[in-house]
Amino acid sequence: MKDQLSWKVGGQQGEGIESTGEIFASALNRLGYYLYGYRHFSSRIKGGHTNNKIRVSTNPLNSISDDLNILVAFDQETIDVNIHELREDGIVIADAKFNPVVTEGYDARLFAVPFTEIATELGTSLMKNMVAVGATSAILGLTADSYQNVVEDIFLKKGTSVVEKNMEAIRAGAEYFRNEAGDNMPDLQLAPADGQKRMFMIGNDAIGMGAVAAGSRFMAAYPITPASEIMEYMIAKLPEFGGTVIQTEDEIAACTMAIGANYAGVRAFTASAGPGLSLMAEAIGLSGMTEQPLVIMDTQRGGPSTGLPTKQEQSDLMAMIYSTHGDIPKIVITPSTVEEAFYDTVEAFNLAEEFQCPVILVTDLALSLGKQTVEPLDFSKIEIRRGALQLGVDIPEREDKEYFKRYEVTESGVSPRVIPGMKNGIHHVTGVEHDETGKPSESPENRKNQMDKRLRKLANLPKTFKNPLFVHAEHEEADLLVIGVNSTRGTIEEAMPRLEADGVKVNHAQVRLLHPFPTDEIKPLIERAKKVVVVENNATAQLANIIKMNIGNVKIENVLKYDGNPFLPGELHQTCKELV
Numbered sequence: 001m002k003d004q005l006s007w008k009v010g011g012q013q014g015e016g017i018e019s020t021g022e023i024f025a026s027a028l029n030r031l032g033y034y035l036y037g038y039r040h041f042s043s044r045i046k047g048g049h050t051n052n053k054i055r056v057s058t059n060p061l062n063s064i065s066d067d068l069n070i071l072v073a074f075d076q077e078t079i080d081v082n083i084h085e086l087r088e089d090g091i092v093i094a095d096a097k098f099n100p101v102v103t104e105g106y107d108a109r110l111f112a113v114p115f116t117e118i119a120t121e122l123g124t125s126l127m128k129n130m131v132a133v134g135a136t137s138a139i140l141g142l143t144a145d146s147y148q149n150v151v152e153d154i155f156l157k158k159g160t161s162v163v164e165k166n167m168e169a170i171r172a173g174a175e176y177f178r179n180e181a182g183d184n185m186p187d188l189q190l191a192p193a194d195g196q197k198r199m200f201m202i203g204n205d206a207i208g209m210g211a212v213a214a215g216s217r218f219m220a221a222y223p224i225t226p227a228s229e230i231m232e233y234m235i236a237k238l239p240e241f242g243g244t245v246i247q248t249e250d251e252i253a254a255c256t257m258a259i260g261a262n263y264a265g266v267r268a269f270t271a272s273a274g275p276g277l278s279l280m281a282e283a284i285g286l287s288g289m290t291e292q293p294l295v296i297m298d299t300q301r302g303g304p305s306t307g308l309p310t311k312q313e314q315s316d317l318m319a320m321i322y323s324t325h326g327d328i329p330k331i332v333i334t335p336s337t338v339e340e341a342f343y344d345t346v347e348a349f350n351l352a353e354e355f356q357c358p359v360i361l362v363t364d365l366a367l368s369l370g371k372q373t374v375e376p377l378d379f380s381k382i383e384i385r386r387g388a389l390q391l392g393v394d395i396p397e398r399e400d401k402e403y404f405k406r407y408e409v410t411e412s413g414v415s416p417r418v419i420p421g422m423k424n425g426i427h428h429v430t431g432v433e434h435d436e437t438g439k440p441s442e443s444p445e446n447r448k449n450q451m452d453k454r455l456r457k458l459a460n461l462p463k464t465f466k467n468p469l470f471v472h473a474e475h476e477e478a479d480l481l482v483i484g485v486n487s488t489r490g491t492i493e494e495a496m497p498r499l500e501a502d503g504v505k506v507n508h509a510q511v512r513l514l515h516p517f518p519t520d521e522i523k524p525l526i527e528r529a530k531k532v533v534v535v536e537n538n539a540t541a542q543l544a545n546i547i548k549m550n551i552g553n554v555k556i557e558n559v560l561k562y563d564g565n566p567f568l569p570g571e572l573h574q575t576c577k578e579l580v
Contacts, residue, residue, distance in 0.1 A: 062490025134173025210345025288328025
């Protein structure tokens, strides 16, 4: 029996490929298996090759696999494009409808199963994906009943007869494959799972859940891949808590509406990807100048321009920090797992109010849309901190009858904050430079005082942010220090034991606070390493350059990948081994 294996389903976009993977993975999740999924899909609604690769294990895992045990193909292109990943003992299960053949140059066991024909005989060809799921269950040694609850959740609203038809399709697929394989059943049965209940979700859902838990009750956004699922989650959940979502005409409106809602005292945010973030740049400056809290979720994808909207990349790092004109305080958080995305979203709202500045939470496509097992979240860890916001207090009237000092120069750089309508809290708000009461002022002395005040805010943030780095560093003197950001964490963690087995001493640091950069935390790790390797999905070594800008002339070996695909553990292991 197998403790882990990798399964992939592929076909043309619009054929139900995603739902096939979803049904397969959801059933295994409910049995207690650990899962990690990654979707490869085209940037169009229908047509173009798409696949869903799902890794299954009886132990925790945080990355996609190097290879493949089972390939389920709904067309010949799926075989041709993906067969290179198959292990020697791997198999292809393909719809007999298109007369499948093994791609020339490869040797793999092929099982032609009439997915479409069986489904049509049962009532509709649309159930061919369920037949494929059934065939897979026979290989893994699972019963059709394993899928009962999942199928009910998806189809019961259409009636019990629809549920039964889909279950019948699963049973028919399993029976056909068992008869077809006979005594030659592939040796790919899964070892039993522990049966424990765990969550199975994408990073975008964790962000949405984190926003709700943080007390956000308003989201303004414009749909864009790979951020749209955050908006969809909030549309479904916020009304239950008295909140609302507005789909705006563009990202400029979305950002300014979020600023306005925060000004009124409502925790609000927006979410987008690189192109949308470019449009928000001026509004981010408005947040910095007016010192209004603002939370933005940036889900990175391939650029520039429209670029590769459905592919993996980490090329927004510099833009997060430096795209805004003028000097403003800004916080950039980079979670590396779905679990971190949840907790860091809550923290983003707290920091935005505590420091009265824009906070950008950055993910990448693999983290935003990759679906993985998550241990139950601990809601007791959540705390709501609103900083200097004065609610439920009496603001004394000033003897000089002047406005409230909303932008008072303080030692911490954080000024008192009120919401509109509070007695004695009237003040002016403008995007031009202003004095302590908000009135426009071009006085050189005032300009310097206000600028210095704003920039003082973040002086100690790297020390107060709870976990600016994820660190796995067992060696006092390491041959390699591997540094990554966002979703590369799992791949690095899987490559490390392979390098250790080769006799390479490896330490690992994953950046979770990109700006202000945690120099004091990462510098000692760099000093303890013979060689520093920075792993990132972009062409210009953005993370490595940020490290150099903050730490100094550090000799860094760059490991870059910018073909639209995430790193694989095997390729990272081999590349790092060659660098020692």
